Amino acid sequence: MIQKPELYDGVELLVDLPEYGLFAGMQGTVIDIHRQDAAYEVEFANQQGEAINFVALRLEQFVVIWRARSGKWVPITDRIADLVARLPEAAGSEVLDFARFLNVQTVRNGQHKPLVTPLAS
Template identity: 50%
Template sequence: MAVKVKLPNGKDEPHMLDSVALLEDLPEHGLVHGQVGTIVEALEGAYEVEFADTQGRAYAEVALRKQQFLVLRHEPIQAA
């Protein structure tokens, strides 16, 4: 059963610069489940996510549907 959370300031949709984790392998882009990226653009029905190494060098940029990633939260969030 999924837990509904109440996010600070009503932020329940992904936003620019949110950190996300990939929920599926995308071998055509050299990406695997769990890799972390950053939303760099909101598209019609998708989000452009950039994946970069620890030096900040981008190695992939892919348009993903919301179901393909999990937004990572760094602040405490209370369950609704």
């Protein structure tokens, strides 16, 4: 499910916007919400905290990563679900296959326990 931001939530770009000097992965803060959630004004800052750009973005151009109201990061599982919800079915299946692969590898390497314990015979 795609999460809608609230004022002052932190977001991460999913697309490159080279005309604004902004690229996928950059993080910003929602500072205004326009026309019943049709666009979100996001401020992007440099390492020193100085504003470098203000851009109106559509919901599909970013994901919410920080909730200002709770003062907490959006859990990684929610961020992944948000991204996968935006993908075509075939791409979502690839993500699921990769997650299964990672699960098997981490169990084999002893990094975590299996999700299900085998029944004793």
